[in-house]
Amino acid sequence: MNDFRFYAPTYFCFGRESEKDIGELVRRFGGTKVLIHYGGGSIKQNGVYDRVVASLREAGIPFMELGNALPNPRSGLVYSGIELCRKEGIDFILAVGGGSAIDSAKAIAAGVPYDGDFWDYYKTGKPIDSALPIGTVLTIAAAGSEGSPDSVITHESGMYKCGASGEALRPKFSILNPESTCTLSAYQTACGITDIIAHVCERYFTNTKNVEITDRLCEGVLKTMIEESPKVMANLQDYDARANIMWAGMVAHNNICGVGRDQDWNSHNIEHELSALYDVAHGAGLSVVMPSWMKYVLHHDINRFAQFAVRVWGCDMNFSNPEITAEEGILRLRQFLSSIGMPATLFDLGAKEEDIPALAAHLFEAKQEPLHGFMDLYRKDVEAIYRLAL
């Protein structure tokens, strides 16, 4: 096991009516004037916005609003948000929505006290150690940004999708009310499920030896997703399935499952090109990329993939030929993703075979070659992984 640090000081309110605590929590964590940052406006239809505003009003906390944080959130809105916060003396940002609203809020929070261009953090990867405090009100189980120190933004000049991270970005509090996710469509729900599974897999496929505790926690989250996802796809109003998935989404990404081990993140890196350039949902992109990445790197550690197959998917171990078991695990993941309506190929996303060289080239404009991880990936490897997704 590797040495590590783990610090996850987010206060979680989970369950029905948990929005009631928002005003009190904003005050507890030092907010006196709030920016509510949200997405396309669905929160104004499903009642979430009203509950948030009622709690702030009851606590006597003034607030402003900034909407339009869209999927694959863009730099332009971040710049507007930073300007607004500075002008209005905002000292707390409340993100209401999914990973897009939260990641956009985090970027604004980092930008306000920073003298330079907020994009510096995303371009260079330097840790963000100063930001306005933020809280979140989660409306989709997916990104895990409600409990993570991470943020991913797409820069409109060149459509580079890059991540930044830092202790200051961990939300002070997060409100998780599974009821708020019951109005999501089947497709949105499935995209979230895929993202959660990917967050675990990016940690699971590691070169670090002797990491039984985090292996087992990863497997536990994955088995939960396998068990609960069909329930919620069959009945989008299933509160308990929504609740299990919502908490699994947090556990999958606050790093309790990832400490002490090298992590991968190359399915994410390779996917980001797809969602940035074709503006598809991140989860849909991951559904295409992740099994292809697995097929490509399988021989790097057949036993780890066999473990994935046996422990997560319940496959029988083929002791005379573990590779068959390893391949079966990947196939089972592929079948699972198809069963919840997720795409399988680049074509399903609107990409074409001839786009592949440009996709790989664009990736390495923003990132250094090779991509480090479970296996180092050079441009030729990334192209091959895209080809496996045709």
Add this chain to the structure above:
Amino acid sequence: MNDFRFYAPTYFCFGRESEKDIGELVRRFGGTKVLIHYGGGSIKQNGVYDRVVASLREAGIPFMELGNALPNPRSGLVYSGIELCRKEGIDFILAVGGGSAIDSAKAIAAGVPYDGDFWDYYKTGKPIDSALPIGTVLTIAAAGSEGSPDSVITHESGMYKCGASGEALRPKFSILNPESTCTLSAYQTACGITDIIAHVCERYFTNTKNVEITDRLCEGVLKTMIEESPKVMANLQDYDARANIMWAGMVAHNNICGVGRDQDWNSHNIEHELSALYDVAHGAGLSVVMPSWMKYVLHHDINRFAQFAVRVWGCDMNFSNPEITAEEGILRLRQFLSSIGMPATLFDLGAKEEDIPALAAHLFEAKQEPLHGFMDLYRKDVEAIYRLAL
């Protein structure tokens, strides 16, 4: 799933040489004058004390010492510690040791700013919301107190062993260096393993339905313990096994595995009489009580015990008679505990059959009848559970 709150803002430094950060962390969390609180003095033989003191000195932080926090820590030392802290203007307590030193430090931390008798908290169970900040340097994987808001103290007047809890008791930071646990004896190690397993089981046996995510996390921690414990018992110096067990011990008890579900804690309640009156190790007492409690409550929910048997112990499900599977799981736990050298009967602890009525009577002097949990337990039930441990 039940609604819940989860807030675990402890900063963990895990790994070799992690003591180096102590001085800096004390400063970060506001300490300017430290009380180092420890147990019987083993930390002065195994190098831990020297590393702690070196880090405080390097950071220029003055400190005093209070030793002798023994297993099943007593109220007398807590009163002395409170007096010392007040007299000397101590503003941070650093517990160096296992659960006993940490729980004793928590009680002192709670008592310093409190006008009344610190025991009020333990007697009444009222939440502790004000305390001096504490940090921990863990030397045995067991109690999970390094990441929990809980403390258990034995009052010398009457030998009542009671717990208190509160957000203010969560350590600000905890230093987990698995090397520091490599000097423990096989018996101490096994007692710690038993305590960790019990912390998960107290959460696992629940009446709350649809809690797949926490079920799976509980199972993951238990499977880790089953996998790693024989390694460490075979080689007490096995760093990686020690590391897995040490992190599992934290995960088992910071409540990430217990949120959203009713919990039990009656094996602990019933055990506390044994460790308070016979002064045996808490883990040894649990090894006797826990399987007996399981046998007694088995019929309350046979399927849950069958799930425990199949998912945790890998038993084959007997579909025509699940009770056989359920019983097999309890037997497997019993065999596992014996395999690591833990006692099986009250006699092994020095108790006699004729002590049982007095044990049960003493329990209900400090606690209300019935004990609530997976099954409500009246005095006759507690006596029956002790009898099953003969």
